[in-house]
Amino acid sequence: MGAGMATTKTTNSLHYLLEHPAEASFEDFYELYAGTQKFDHVPDFHYELIDFLSKPEDWKNDTAVVQCFRNAAKSSIVAPWVVWMLVRKPDLVFLIQSADNKTAKKMVSDVKKIVRIHPFAKHLFRADLTWTSNEISVVGSVSGRNFSVSSQGIFSNVTGGRAHIIIYDDVEVPKNSRSEHLREDIRSRISESAHLLEPNGKRLFIGTPHAHESIYPEQIDSGASSYRKPLLEDISGEFPFIKGTSNWPQRWTEDLILMKQRGCKGRAEFLSQYQLEPVSSEDSYLDIQNLKEYGDELEFISANRATEFRFRARKVTDIRAWWDPAISGGSGDSSVLSIVFCTEDGDIYLHRSYEVKGDVDSQCEQVKKHLTDHHIAQVMVEANGIGATFPQILRKHVGGLVGIVKMHTSQKKSESILEAFETPMSAGILYVHESVRQTKFRQQMRDFNPRFMKGKDDFIDSAAKAIQQLKVVIGKGVRHSIPGYVPYRKHSEPAVIPRTRMFAQ
Numbered sequence: 001m002g003a004g005m006a007t008t009k010t011t012n013s014l015h016y017l018l019e020h021p022a023e024a025s026f027e028d029f030y031e032l033y034a035g036t037q038k039f040d041h042v043p044d045f046h047y048e049l050i051d052f053l054s055k056p057e058d059w060k061n062d063t064a065v066v067q068c069f070r071n072a073a074k075s076s077i078v079a080p081w082v083v084w085m086l087v088r089k090p091d092l093v094f095l096i097q098s099a100d101n102k103t104a105k106k107m108v109s110d111v112k113k114i115v116r117i118h119p120f121a122k123h124l125f126r127a128d129l130t131w132t133s134n135e136i137s138v139v140g141s142v143s144g145r146n147f148s149v150s151s152q153g154i155f156s157n158v159t160g161g162r163a164h165i166i167i168y169d170d171v172e173v174p175k176n177s178r179s180e181h182l183r184e185d186i187r188s189r190i191s192e193s194a195h196l197l198e199p200n201g202k203r204l205f206i207g208t209p210h211a212h213e214s215i216y217p218e219q220i221d222s223g224a225s226s227y228r229k230p231l232l233e234d235i236s237g238e239f240p241f242i243k244g245t246s247n248w249p250q251r252w253t254e255d256l257i258l259m260k261q262r263g264c265k266g267r268a269e270f271l272s273q274y275q276l277e278p279v280s281s282e283d284s285y286l287d288i289q290n291l292k293e294y295g296d297e298l299e300f301i302s303a304n305r306a307t308e309f310r311f312r313a314r315k316v317t318d319i320r321a322w323w324d325p326a327i328s329g330g331s332g333d334s335s336v337l338s339i340v341f342c343t344e345d346g347d348i349y350l351h352r353s354y355e356v357k358g359d360v361d362s363q364c365e366q367v368k369k370h371l372t373d374h375h376i377a378q379v380m381v382e383a384n385g386i387g388a389t390f391p392q393i394l395r396k397h398v399g400g401l402v403g404i405v406k407m408h409t410s411q412k413k414s415e416s417i418l419e420a421f422e423t424p425m426s427a428g429i430l431y432v433h434e435s436v437r438q439t440k441f442r443q444q445m446r447d448f449n450p451r452f453m454k455g456k457d458d459f460i461d462s463a464a465k466a467i468q469q470l471k472v473v474i475g476k477g478v479r480h481s482i483p484g485y486v487p488y489r490k491h492s493e494p495a496v497i498p499r500t501r502m503f504a505q
Contacts, residue, residue: 014032017120018119018120021087021119021120021121021123022087022088022089024084024087024120025054026050026053026054026080026081026084027047027050027051027054029080029083029084029087029118029120030042030050030077030080030084032118032119032120033080033114033118036117036118036119041250043247043248043250043251044247045068045072045229045247045248046073046077048227048229049066049068049074049077049227049229050077050081052064052066052225052227053066053077053078053081056085056165056202056204058225059202059224059225060223060224060225061222061223061224061225062200062201062202062203063202063203063204063205063219063222063223063224063225064202064203064204064205064224064225064226064227065205065206065216065219065220065224065225065226065227065228066078066204066205066206066207066226066227066228067206067207067208067209067216067226067227067228067229067276068206068208068227068228068229068276069208069229069230069231069247069273069274069275069276070208070273070274072229072231072248074206075106075107075110075169075170075206076110078107078167078169078204078206079107079110079111079114080110080114080118082094082107082111082149082167083111083114083115083118083121083124084120084121085165086115086121086124086138086140086148086149087120087121087124090124090138090139090140090141090148091140091141091142091143092148092164092165093141093143093146093147093148093162093163093164093165093198094148094149094150094163094164094165094166094167095150095151095152095158095161095163095165095166095167095193095196096108096149096150096151096152096166096167096169097151097152097153097154097156097158097166097167097168097169097171097189097193098151098153098154098168098169098170098171099153099154099170099171099172099173099175099176100153100154101134101151101152101153101156103153103169103170104134104151104152104153104169105133105134105151107151107167107169108133108134108135108136108149108150108151109133111136111149112131112136115136115138123139124138124139124140125138125139126139129141130147134150134151134152135147135149135150135151136148136149136150143162145162146161146162146163154168154171154176154186154189154190154193155185155189158192158193158196159192161196162196162198163196163197163198163201164197164198164201164202165201165202165203165204166193166194166196166197166201166202166203166204167203167204167206168190168203168204168205168206168207169206169207170206170207170208171186171189171190171205171207171215172186172207172209172210172211172214172215172216173210174210177210177211177214177215178211178447178449179447179456180213180440180443180444180447180456181456183211183213183215186215187215187218190215203224205219205224208272208273208276209272209276209277209278210272210273211278211447212278212443212446213278213443213446214278216278217278228276229247229276230247230274230275230276231244231246231247231248231252231257231274231275232244232245232246232247232257232274232275233245233247235275239261239266239267239270239271240258240261240262240264240267240270241258241261242257242261242270243257243258257274260274286417286418286421286422286425286445286446286448286460287425288442288445288446290425290426290428290430291425291430291431291432291442291445292428292430292431292432293431293432293433293434293437294349294431294432294433294434295433295434296311296312298310298311298316298319298341298351298374299311300375307375309341309375311341311343311349312343314343314344314345315343315344316341316342316343316344317342317343317344317471318341318342318470318471319339319340319341319376320339320340320341320380320466320467320469320470321337321338321339321340321371321374321376321378321379321380321466322337322338322340322379322380322382322407322462322463322465322466322469323335323336323337323338323356323367323379323380323381323382323390323394323462324336324337324338324382324387324458324461324462324465325356325363325381325382325386325387325390326386326387326458327359327360327386332456333456333458334355334440334456334458334459335355335356335357335363335458336353336354336355336356336458336459336461336462337352337353337354337356337367337370337371337379337462338350338352338353338354338459338462338463338465338466339351339352339353339354339370339374339376339466340463340466340467340470341470342470342471346429346472347429347430347431348424348429348430348431348467348470349430349431349432349433350430350431350432350433350436350441350463350466350467351374351433352370352374352433352435352436353435353436353439353441353459353462353463354366354367354370354439355439355440355459356370360390360393361393361397364390364393364394364396364397364398365397367379367394367397368394368397368398368401368402371398371401371402372401372402376402377402377403378402378403378404378405379394379402379403379404379405380405380407380465380466380469381394381404381405381406381407382407382408382409382462382465383406383407383408384408384409391404391405391406407465409465413457413461414450415450416461416464416465416468417448417450417457417460417461417464418450419464419468420463420464420465420467420468421445421460421464421467424467439459440456440458440459441459441460441463444456444457444458444459444460445460448460
């Protein structure tokens with residue numbers, strides 16, 4: 001509909017609704033509001049959202065999730081919805097939670113304005129009622145302890161409050177979702193605030209995903225009703241030249257969409273914020289799409305007093321095991337043993353990633369079993385900090401079956417991880433055994449951000465240290481001949497070069 005949307009209603013019906021505002025549909029309510037604000041149009045998907053919000057009694061599990069692209073005015077529709085609900089039932093109590101107090105107050109501010117100016121809602125205002133920057137009460141409120149509408153940041157203390165409807169408005173943002181630990185904090189707060197709901201209370205989530213493990217798909221998977229509207233349908237092309245059919249063509253033209261892509265930090269940000277794909281909106285430092293999985297096992301051959309590993313009929317040129325120990329329940333870090341190898345053609349394989357648990361002796365027994373099961377003759381044990389005494393204790397358990405090398409590391413963890421993974425992944429030569437999928441390795445790789453190293457990274461750190469110990473093998477099969485040039489090696493001889501010198505034993 002275009003300008004003057006309220007005129008689409010007959011004069012008689014408008015007069016009737018002015019006298020009986022509680023009987024107005026949300027569409028009637030919103031059209032009149034849009035008319036007073038002189039909106040030049042209302043896009044089709046706004047009417048879809050209006051219809052979705054109009055029927056909270058139909059929300060599955062009393063929960064709804066609204067995901068719309070950035071700047072889709074989703075919060076600007078939810079604010080009129082709050083007022084419309086209060087017009088129909090003024091004793092309702094709303095709690096609005098956002099990533100911070102400042103954002104949460106914005107919706108309260110919108111609600112105040114709508115109550116004051118909307119012809120169907122003016123009766124809710126009375127000068128003697130308490131209105132603050134984050135709390136308001138309306139005529140008809142019967143709760144002595146709780147305001148009609150109040151706002152709090154998701155990490156604020158809301159214990160003791162009550163609500164009929166909780167609105168989670170952009171509670172997930174980059175700074176509070178960039179790691180598994182931070183996302184757990186959000187989930188914990190959401191769970192805590194849900195206890196404030198009255199019987200048959202409702203929850204409404206609105207926002208855009210900022211992480212692969214976003215809270216929004218999780219709520220939908222748990223049975224919530226869902227409304228989802230990306231910016232583009234039927235997309236084609238590659239970032240930053242992705243094209244498609246705009247869901248708001250009056251505002252979001254092709255030129256503007258291309259400009260927005262160029263303004264994004266990377267493809268991941270555009271996909272998460274505008275196409276609602278649950279990936280980290282931070283730049284993808286380590287894109288797990290570049291990981292290749294395999295399910296084959298190593299072949300251990302022992303003959304003529306010699307042993308060797310082979311993999312898919314290729315010779316294994318180096319195999320390494322790295323144990324980064326930790327005490328369970330102490331720092332919260334995981335104790336991780338990584339086994340990696342490389343083949344004569346230069347491919348690198350993360351063969352196993354084990355989390356060992358329990359006290360020191362129990363961990364040493366588990367490490368011994370994993371090493372002997374895979375015929376590993378030597379393990380490197382990180383001896384920084386708490387790991388200083390682990391090598392000696394492990395020696396007692398292995399009884400000479402496995403060689404133990406005590407390793408001290410000095411390189412920054414972020415540099416070590418980037419150095420080990422970035423180039424092999426980009427070159428397509430890094431493979432990961434399918435069993436590693438059951439660990440936290442892939443999640444930690446998704447979350448990895450060298451600018452923010454406060455998350456969990458034990459699995460990728462241990463694997464990175466093991467990879468850095470592999471020798472780089474320049475294999476056979478490449479022949480170049482330049483007159484007068486003496487080659488570094490003969491064509492038939494592989495060159496073995498240390499991969500890194502960052503460790504001191």
